Amino acid sequence: RKEVEQDPGPFNVPEGATVAFNCTYSNSASQSFFWYRQDCRKEPKLLMSVYSSGNEDGRFTAQLNRASQYISLLIRDSKLSDSATYLCVVNPQTGTASKLTFGTGTRLQVTL
């Protein structure tokens, strides 16, 4: 079983739609969780951290379910500029950022 699993997509949605991505992780001791965004042939960039209580940043909402070892990202009112690959990232260790484990990414294509 992969440490971090994501549906690779692609998810093709019209502009203005709401889209949700899910991710599961295998290490129950994992401590930190993130969503990164990666544009084609570019480096990954931090989109948002994921907190146990859930957190929101504008149109983006992230949630964590530790019992089910499941992370989600919700994008509301999709924009063309949201088209990218969204990487689910888990840090299995405490107090350090070493060995962030990335999922394969979920590709989103927002269309007119």
Place this chain on the structure above:
Amino acid sequence: DTGVSQNPRHKITKRGQNVTFRCDPISEHNRLYWYRQTLGQGPEFLTYFQNEAQLEKSRLLSDRFSAERPKGSFSTLEIQRTEQGDSAMYLCASSPQGLWGNTIYFGEGSWLTVV
């Protein structure tokens, strides 16, 4: 620009040749990471430095790969006797130490093509 800097950005090399990539982290960051990313995959951890000490190495880092960070500032990643399977984007990242230092910031990557 005070972000993570990598060079060269692109390298095409013949199989069997050696290549070296350089990474300059964000200046106040004492942690530096190397990842590798192939098409359709997420980045995979290769190795990690805290200051000049290499604290962790992945099993992916075969004996043909070596990374150094001699003065705790910039780092180099050398691949000896390159193979076609080494073709990938090599990403360097850095982060500060501390309780809240568990987000890492990537450079733009160095693309390697082995022909």
